[in-house]
Amino acid sequence: METLISSLRITVATMAICVGAYSAAVWAVGRAVTPDTAEASIITRADGTVIGSRQLAQAFTQPRYFWPRPSAVDYNGAGAGGSNKSPTSTDLTDRAAQAVAAYGATVENPLPAELAAASGAGLDPHITERAALYQVARIAQARNIPAGQVEKLISDKAFAPGGVFTPERIVNVLDMNLALDNVQIR
Amino acid sequence: MTQAILFVCFILGGTALLSWPLGRYMAWAMDPAGGQGKPNGFTALFQAIGGSVTRQEQGWKRYVVSLLGFNLVLFVTCFAILALQQYLPLNPDAKTAIEGSLNFNTTASFVANTNLQHYSGEVVMSYFSQLAALMWLQFVSAAVGLAVLAALSRGLAGRALGNFFVDVQRATFLVLLPAAFIVAVLLLLTGLPMTFHGSVVATTLEGIQQTIARGPVAAFVSIKQLGTNGGGFFGPNSTHPLENPSFWSNVVQTISIIIIPMACVWMFGRIIGRMKHAAVLFTVMLILMGTRIAGAVGFESVPTQAFNDLPITQDVGNLEGKELRFGASAGPLWAVLTTSTSNGSVNAMHDSLNPLTGMMPMIGMWLNEDFGGVGVGMVNMFLYIIVGVFIAGMMIGRTPEYLGWRVEAKEVKFAMMGLLSHGFFILVGTAIFAATPWGAATLNNIGPHGFSEILYEFSSAAANNGSGFEGLGDNTVAWNIATGLVMLFARFIPIILPLAIIGSLSAKRRATESSGTLSVEDGTFAGMLTATVIIVGALTFFPAATLGPIAEHVTLMK
Structure with a gap:
């Protein structure tokens, strides 16, 4: 007791x-x-509507935007998750083949791996600088702007997340798409 | 590869250095009256909070009874909060009651310092449940482990064990609370959210709706990492960009996994007054863990074979289930650290690791002592030490002794029971679930990888780890009950038996160590202990590993 x-x-x-x-x-x-x-980096338009969180990936499928990595949960911000498929699973191969088709990748112009591999939570907001450059031609054509303008945007936004420990630079997809559209945010 | 080696050395070296002063502080906090130290004044306060029972010295049986009674209260409190969460405050997203078997599993899981999660936090838990039930247990269940280690160390030093209720408060208020606050502030600075506002509905630039779950994440994640708990605020744990938003938040969290388990070895050494012995133990643990890290980082630098026949550039290793912001080697490093300790948080999906990489976390859970959970890791190592000195003593025909205590049949029986129960829970559980629809119907991958999913789940439950091959559809009544029971038994058997050994040892007369005594401070002892760990710990599981990850690697990898 x-x-x-x-x-x-x-x-x-x-x-x-x-x-x-x-x-x-x-x-x-x-x-x-x-x-x-602390409030989860919510991005709000000047008129008060919410666009998303700077820290979370969102679905982008139109040619005029940068596309993020694939998501096993369709970019669900209220029920995140990964594919949990083994490297020996054919499901992964099938999904990667879809990505290859969507980007029109060929042996001469192979797809950077992260554009075919889903992240752990399905919400990774970043792609590598290389994967962003891979999408320049499509975006420039869809927007009818010079490729150099898109390339400059990428090199302005790219950063090495861990300095000397991470030589590969990455970019935030939503951040770049906001810049492409020139959206006014609060 | 250079970056990988640099990163691993930076994390391990930095943490090992930090663990030294922390171990010193923890010895002061947990054992203020010890040997030469002065009482730190908090003892009286903790006695006042705890009531009259806290003023008496407890024998091992009283200590265990107090521990079990305390855990019973923890269990009932958490179960009640989860069952009633729809009536409680801080529920902006209107979460409803948790189903019974899931509640049992979750409560057992957090009481047992396991944090195996058969639910997704952002889907089913209110903010009140996350903080007052789950985060609260992340503090006090870790404190129970530290209390047991302090009592065991005092017993080995030839002193009274102390009082459980005072020890558990020392661990909570003096060790975990300040550490958690410091880490929580670092996590805020590296980008974690800490809000009581509910989820937000966003409209993307393409006009699609996205609901964004958030919450009081920073406070939760801090103690989740420090207390070898590992239960995530969000379903996918520290892969989630709001739970682990940046490279540096990942560094803070990686260090937090391992720092207290490392410091526990130094605390043990200080309380028993044998720092050289502690250094030998630390080295053995570091070597066992380092071997697995090297294996995991190496195996994971191989790209996923699923993309082999497609026009895809693969020069950065296996990216499925991984986040780009952490860098290439952060996933396998974390996978080993989180299973070497009994943490169980993840920053990459273990189910999608290459087969042999995925075996490294399993080996960590099978051994469960380098460095092991907060407090209990060192206690597990104590069981291996007892067996090790016994075997060594038999080999050279001397009476086995540890720190002057004569180790006899009774103590070795207890130690072996503790070690074998681990294998029993994992292998018998895996066998039953692999042979029946209970397990077979819940798999996400076919063939040997499906077997690995079952094996991993029972290893995680029995090691009180909490990570998983998360493809497994584990929120079923069968999984919830089975792993719930395994977690509870696997928590308390290896806590009670070592204290029983101490009770048995301290009833004997302690011998003075002489030149004829086997030293516990040299390379021979380190080698003997390592061999014991590998033979008793790892080989038990070798046949199971052959059926799972090894079979997958050999038969399916091209």
Whole structure:
């Protein structure tokens, strides 16, 4: 009995401090120091409608936009997940073949691997600089703008996420599509 | 490859260095009266919170009874919150009650410091359930592990075990809470959300609707990583861009997986007063873990063979199930660290790893001691040490001793029961589920990889790990009950038996060590211990590995 009473007293104390006080303190720091990312980097148009989150991939299928990596959950932001398929699974080969067809990749102009491989959560917002350049011709043609303009956008936006540890530069797909459309955001 | 080696050395080296001062701090926090140290003044406060029982020294049986009683209260509280979440506050997205068998599984999972998840957090859990039930258990279940290690260390030092209720508060308030706050702030700075607002509906530039789930993620993820818990706020865990948004958030989280388990070895050394012995143990653990890291990073640098016959450039390894922002070697490194400890969070989908890469996490869970879970990893290693010194003693015809305590048949029986129960739960469970529709009907991949999914799930439950080959459709009544029971038994058997060994040892007279005593501070002991771990731990599972990942590699990889 004494054991249970002591356990209950400690339950109350740990709940109050480790759940109540701790969560409130972390929340307050987030609000004060990183108010944008603390709210999940939501992007809002000047008129108040929400476009998405800077941190999450969205579906893009029109030729005039950069396309993200494939998603096993169709870019579901409220139920994320990966394909969980083994490298020996033919399902992966079938899905990759669809990607190859969509991009019109050929042996002379092979597709960068991440455009055929789904990410862990199906929401990876990035592609590599190489995969972005791979899409320049299509975008330039659809928008009827010079390829150089799209290439400049890519090189302006590309960054190495981990400095010396990650030599391959990446770009945020939604960020570039916003720039292509010249969307006014808050 | 240069970047991979650089990255692994940066993470491991940095964490090993940080673990030294942290181990020193933890020894002060957990064992203030120890040997030469002065009481730190918090003891009186914790006694006041805990009530009269907390003022007495406990023998091993009292300590265990207190521990089990405390865990019973944890279980009931969490189960009730999850069952009633629709009536509780902080539920902006109107989540409904959790189904019974899933609730049992989830509660068992978080009480047992496992965090196996048969649900997706953003789909079924309210913010209140995430914080007050699950995050709360991520603190206190990890604290239970630290308390047990502190008691075991005191016993080996020839002192009274202490009081469970005081120990669990020391671990919660003095070790985990400050560490969690520091890491949570670092995670905020590297981009994690921390909001109580509900989900947002967005309209994309192409006019498609996307619902964006979010929540109080930073606070949750911090203790998830530090307490070797591993249960994600979101379904796909730390692959989710809101749970792990950047390269640097990934670095912080990777370090947080391993730092407290590493520091536990130094804490153990300080309390027993044998730092050289602790250094030998640390080295053995580091070598066992480092071998698997090298294997995983190497195997995973091979591109996925699924794309081999297509016009696809493959020069960066296997990208299926991986995030670009972490870099190429971050996935396999994390996969090994999270299973070497009993963490179980993931930053890449283990189901999609190359077959032999996927075996490395399994081996980690089969051994479950380098560095193991918070507190309990070192306790598991203690079982191997008992068996190791016994075998060594028999080989040279001396009375086996550990730190002057005579190890006899009774202690070795207890240690072997603890070690063999691990294999029993994994292999028997896998056999039953592989042979029946309980397992066979829930697979996401066919052939040997399907077998691997079942084997992985039971390994994860028995190791109190929590990661999975997540393709497995594991939210069924059969999986929920079976893995729930395995997690509970596999949690408490290896906690009770070592304390029973301490009880048995300390009833004997301690011998003084002489030149005739086998040293526990040299290379011979390290070699003996490594051999024991490999023979007793790994070889038990070799036949099962042959049917799963090895068969897949040999028969299906071209």
